[in-house]
Amino acid sequence: MDFFAGIDIGASTTKAIIINEKRQILGHSVNDSGSDFEASADQAFRKAREDSGCLDTDECTVVATGYGRRNVPYANNTRTEISCHAAGSFHHFPHAHTLIDIGGQDSKVIRIDDAGKRSSFKMNRKCAAGTGAFLEEIANRLKIELGKLDGLAEKAENSVQIGSYCTVFTGTEILAKIREGIDVADIIKGIFVSVIKRILEMDSMNGNIVMSGGVVAHNPYLVKMFEERLGRGIFVPPLPQLTGALGAALHSIEIRGGQNA
Amino acid sequence: MGEEKKATIKKIQATGQMRKIMADYFYELDAAAKDDSQKVAWCTSVGPAELLLSLGFRVYYPENHGAMLGATRMATNCIPAANAIGYSPDICSYLTSDVGAYLRKETPLTRAYEGIEGLPRPDVLVFNTNQCRDVQDWLSWYSRELQIPIIGISTHRNIGRITDKALESIVQQMEDLIPPLEKISGNKFDIDKLRDAVALSKRCSELWKKVLETNMASPAPMSFFDATIQMGPAVVLRGSETAIQYYELLLKELDERTANGVGAVEGEKFRLYWEGMPIWGKLRDMSEFFIRFNTAVIASTYCNSWIFESFDPADPMMSMARAYTEIFIVRDEDFKEKYIEDIVHRFKLDGILFHDAKTCPANSNNRYGMPERLEKKLNIPTLTLNGDLNDLRCYSEEQAKTNIEAFIEQLETK
Numbered sequence: 061m062d063f064f065a066g067i068d069i070g071a072s073t074t075k076a077i078i079i080n081e082k083r084q085i086l087g088h089s090v091n092d093s094g095s096d097f098e099a100s101a102d103q104a105f106r107k108a109r110e111d112s113g114c115l116d117t118d119e120c121t122v123v124a125t126g127y128g129r130r131n132v133p134y135a136n137n138t139r140t141e142i143s144c145h146a147a148g149s150f151h152h153f154p155h156a157h158t159l160i161d162i163g164g165q166d167s168k169v170i171r172i173d174d175a176g177k178r179s180s181f182k183m184n185r186k187c188a189a190g191t192g193a194f195l196e197e198i199a200n201r202l203k204i205e206l207g208k209l210d211g212l213a214e215k216a217e218n219s220v221q222i223g224s225y226c227t228v229f230t231g232t233e234i235l236a237k238i239r240e241g242i243d244v245a246d247i248i249k250g251i252f253v254s255v256i257k258r259i260l261e262m263d264s265m266n267g268n269i270v271m272s273g274g275v276v277a278h279n280p281y282l283v284k285m286f287e288e289r290l291g292r293g294i295f296v297p298p299l300p301q302l303t304g305a306l307g308a309a310l311h312s313i314e315i316r317g318g319q320n321a
Numbered sequence: 322m323g324e325e326k327k328a329t330i331k332k333i334q335a336t337g338q339m340r341k342i343m344a345d346y347f348y349e350l351d352a353a354a355k356d357d358s359q360k361v362a363w364c365t366s367v368g369p370a371e372l373l374l375s376l377g378f379r380v381y382y383p384e385n386h387g388a389m390l391g392a393t394r395m396a397t398n399c400i401p402a403a404n405a406i407g408y409s410p411d412i413c414s415y416l417t418s419d420v421g422a423y424l425r426k427e428t429p430l431t432r433a434y435e436g437i438e439g440l441p442r443p444d445v446l447v448f449n450t451n452q453c454r455d456v457q458d459w460l461s462w463y464s465r466e467l468q469i470p471i472i473g474i475s476t477h478r479n480i481g482r483i484t485d486k487a488l489e490s491i492v493q494q495m496e497d498l499i500p501p502l503e504k505i506s507g508n509k510f511d512i513d514k515l516r517d518a519v520a521l522s523k524r525c526s527e528l529w530k531k532v533l534e535t536n537m538a539s540p541a542p543m544s545f546f547d548a549t550i551q552m553g554p555a556v557v558l559r560g561s562e563t564a565i566q567y568y569e570l571l572l573k574e575l576d577e578r579t580a581n582g583v584g585a586v587e588g589e590k591f592r593l594y595w596e597g598m599p600i601w602g603k604l605r606d607m608s609e610f611f612i613r614f615n616t617a618v619i620a621s622t623y624c625n626s627w628i629f630e631s632f633d634p635a636d637p638m639m640s641m642a643r644a645y646t647e648i649f650i651v652r653d654e655d656f657k658e659k660y661i662e663d664i665v666h667r668f669k670l671d672g673i674l675f676h677d678a679k680t681c682p683a684n685s686n687n688r689y690g691m692p693e694r695l696e697k698k699l700n701i702p703t704l705t706l707n708g709d710l711n712d713l714r715c716y717s718e719e720q721a722k723t724n725i726e727a728f729i730e731q732l733e734t735k
Contacts, residue, residue: 127719142727166720178731180696183724185707
């Protein structure tokens, strides 16, 4: 049996996915990227293979993507995360749409046409605003587990106004809010609003919107807030954090000349 | 795509001769400043150089020095020194690199040319604000520091149609420069000498244009990154026979490349426009990166900015006023958009890269919606790269390269 793998070595986490020729997902895995990209790729790949029953790496065609894409020596090819996210998203939503991916250190807005081709893309500028790193920093400042942000935001009755672009200055703003005795949940909701605003500034949001990425996977309430702001529904793929890895796996079918490639 | 393959930049043979004439230029400047045999004028790169040459000045261009500080990456250490005396990290990084280098008593000239100990001390500082206000602030710093007179021209900016009134005001301002320049140089203004200088600059400019237009061929014989180096003589030696001879030599070599089907990029697949300033500290790196992806960056606003088509020895003052006013950077958004559109058609380009240089708003034309408008109009993709001409603190290597690679992947699927 042929297996097709996509490994997405992102700035924060490494994702691996294994699919078959029919593009069915057989296994997947996520772990921290840490400081050794090659080791983190190995770990994610091994776990995904175990899930999928792919025992022999030779059975597997591998495409690597993400910041660490050049650190996978056994990859048959590499593609940028922008191409892979677009391919992964189009797999689930095969019509024209705009994909918003919020990752650990970057956010992307990718326009995809009816044929699945990218017509444009934008990445955040050299700044953590509107990315997972922003949420991590704020969670750390407030000594709140990252996994609890979503629940807190959902509980909030109000949302504080955050004025600054800058992650560090936002930290200072938050200190002032704490001094004023504002509820932490309201602060977190304000932080979510800040992330949404940064994304909305990147491009105009026309047509169908799909959201993916680790921040989306772990914070479904942020997607709900985004929908409220846009005034319409947003599509989210089944494994939002693995969209790039899935796109890479789909490319690996193409390079093997697999089904319908 | 994606695998690291070796990239070899094809050497332009004429470059050896360029290095020689650039060395001669700097040694002559240095000698003039040291023995006072000729007065030295510092002049903005798109300034009234011909007037200065006609009055017998040796002309030094601080912007050329700024580019050298960027290309050698000395700028990285110099910029903070200027920031520390109140020159913001958000203003022109040529200015902050150059002032910082002065404060640190450093210059790439010392490294490149044995025996040169520093910048040629000016007798006068001459600016033209046609590019931006920063050039005036830059030379003003030296004026205060060295107690040297500063004079110049204020050009109307962001203009569409060029009016006679605007040009007459420039001519008047140039005429007003003559008495102080005569006094400093000790030479009387001679219109025939100005005609000679304008005629030489015109010829240099025509040849430089031909050099750049060789890239209309496919494969294009010279990359944008090569051209930023090759333009040195057009900047600092226009108004001389030396520059003309150099561009005749270079043009011959590029024409030969074209005749033999030799491109700057092996297996040229895509042809791109570079809008905005170069990232001087990353020229080689960028050049090699694009070669790896069989992508040729071959046309630019920046290199075209030293084409002065209106020079006319029969009417030197008015033609200089026109030539230095009609350039891209002085013009309004509509003019700029049409200008790029025209080049995209003539050079058969597949996409446009906009360099958003953090410290150079005047040369960052992505900021008022132009990429989006051109994408729609031309049906080709654009990409904005965040960076800077000299301040590499504003440049994220990984992000820039991922963006470029993704852009090329997008072109491949078009």
